[in-house]
Amino acid sequence: MEHFTLLIGIVIVTALVFDFTNGFHDTANAMATTISTGAMKPKAAVTMSAILNLVGAFLSIEVATTISKGIIDETAGIRPEVIFAGLVGAILWNLLTWLGGIPSSSSMALIGGLIGATVASVGIGAVDGDAVLSKILIPAFVAPVVAGLAAFLATKLTYRAARNADPEKTSRGYRTGQITSAALVSLAHGTNDAQKTMGVMTLALISGGVIAGDADPPLWVIASAGIAIALGTYLGGWRIIRTMGRGLTDIHPPQGFAAQTSSAVTILASSHLGFSLSTTQVCSGSVMGSGYGRKGGVVRWNTAYRMFAAWGLTIPAAGLVAALAALLAVQGDWGVTVVAVLFVAASAAIWAASRRTVVDHTNVNDDEPGTSAEPGDRGAGDGDSGVMTAAVQAVSPPPAGAQRGDSPSDDDPNAAERRTPSAV
Amino acid sequence: MDIDWAALGQVFGVSLVATVALVGVFTLGIVGGSARTADGGTGTLARVGSYAAYAVCAGAVALGIYTIAA
Incomplete structure (x- = not known):
């Protein structure tokens, strides 16, 4: 490990921090509706999700090797400073959207950050516009539509099929089904998203010459990525859980089951068939679809529009921050230091702002301010x-x-x- | 422009059909399991059908785990 420089160490740590934010940002995907329907207690739900994320991280390294081996060929000479800057942009965007309680895609933030940092250090020519359109923009439109439509139809069907049954008796079944689907989403999340971090960490190790270019991720990389995402999941992004479970629509057990099943099926189908969709966007779509599937159900479009706006801004915003960070970081050691200091300060500021109104497992099921149906509110x-x-x-x-x-x-x-x- | 319309269509179709089918089958399981005959007992046919429905769903979950691990 003679090449294991301080810079590589910083990149590795930053990648793990991103992984951590990814975990708590995405707890909502699997667990928001499970918590809001009362199928599981909040703490139990995030604990189960965290364990499954950890297990998922060890299931496969296919995505990680695609990232570490696929990118290094095209951009031979990618530098650790650039990866660092990209991660900083992605993390800050994740923290900012968490502060606002907005479900947004962590993967898109990572892509945006890496694109921004690359553009700033190499030039605009490094970005493949077609790839951005076909791999990011179109899936972003498709994901909520597919999952939403499936959840809508499934909700209608299940309400119709169970219309003569006693809700008291069926709700236990719905809860079991919902927990099972949520478990699958958690497992898939651990596999997919932890691997992205593993890929980035491996890429940094390769770019620093610590391991060979065709090496698989070392075990400590896999383990640390799994633990970081599980920790993040366990701490839970309660603000986002509240938005997804309560803010977008009111979820009843049959809807929660239909939405969660639609999410699980869509995520698995898309990753299996090679058309990757964002977990966050799929789950948001499912929740909204199931909202309309119940008779008299409503979707709070103001919350949805806010979410859509954040999706649109994810890549430009993470990219811009990452680009500025990259411009500084490539100046040398002092530049990296400045970026690191600013990054820690900005993260601390966002955290401090979040303490002004604490959302945690005790009040996650309370109504979101401004979305209450009561006119008096x-x-x-x-x-x-x-x-x-x-x-x-x-x-x-x-x-x-x-x-x-x-x-x-x-x-x-x-x-x-x-x-x-x-x-x- | 390189958009994989075939994969997109597949994802759309598979997600839609599989979601609706699974939710439908599971709902039949729930309804069958909670159905009561006039004398208060659970009908054998309903119970068997309910178990069959749950078995199909368990198979789907196993397939899901296999897909994640593969």
Whole structure:
């Protein structure tokens, strides 16, 4: 390990931090509806998800080797500083969206960060526009539509098939089914997303000459990536869980089961058939689809629009931060130091902002401010802005007026009137 | 432009059909298991059908785990 420089060490640690944020960002995908329907207690749900993520990390190294071996050929001479900058961009975006409670794709943040850092250090020519369109943009549109449609039809079907059954008796069955589907989503997440970090870590080791170019990820890389993602999952991104489980729509046990099954099937089908879809986008789509599948169900489009906006901004925002970081980092040791210091300071600031309104396992099932169906709670919608930093406001453009207009009580005759003047 | 429309179509079709089929079968299992005959006991046919439905779902889960590990 004579080539194991401090810089490589920093990259490895940063990759593990990204893995950790990936875990707590994506706990919601598997567990949000499981928690909001009461199928599992919050702590039990995140514990199960964490264990399955850890197990999943050890199941396969196929994705990791694709990343570490596929990229090194094309960009021979990729430097650890650039990977570091890309990771910084991805982590900061993950933290910012977590602060806003917005489900957004960690993988897309990582891609955006790596693209931004590469563009800043190599040039715009390094980005394959076609690849961005076919591998990122189209899947981003497809994922929620496919999963949403499947969840919608499945919810309709299950409500119809069980219409004469006693809800008391069926709810236990629905819970079991939902937990099983959620477990599959967790396992698939551990396999897919932990491997992305393993791939990046291996790439850094290869680029630093620590291991050979065609080497598989070493065991300590696999183990540390698995543990980091499991820890993140266990701590739980409660803000995002609340948005997904309560904010988008109200989920009842049959809907939770249909949504979670749709997510599991869509994720597995897409990764098996070679058209990778973002777990987060699939799960958000499922939740929304199941929201419309129940008679009288509503989807809170203001929350959904905020989420869509964040999806659109993920790559540019993570890319921009990563690009700035890369410009600094390639200047040499002092540049890397400056980036590291700024990065730690920014992360600490976001964490400090999150402490102003704590969301954890005790209040995760409370109504999200501003999404309550009670007309009397309208003021809470404006209070929403209090918990967000200005930065999150910028990425999440729901004006209070839109929030009112799209809230469930649309039959309110004044709603349309209020919506018009303040609409986006 | 290199968009794999075939894979996209497959993902769409498989996800839709498999989700609806699985949810349908599992719901039959739940309904069959909770159905009661007039005298308060559970009908044999309903119980057998319910177990069969759960078995199909268990098979689907096994396939899912296999897909993840492969």
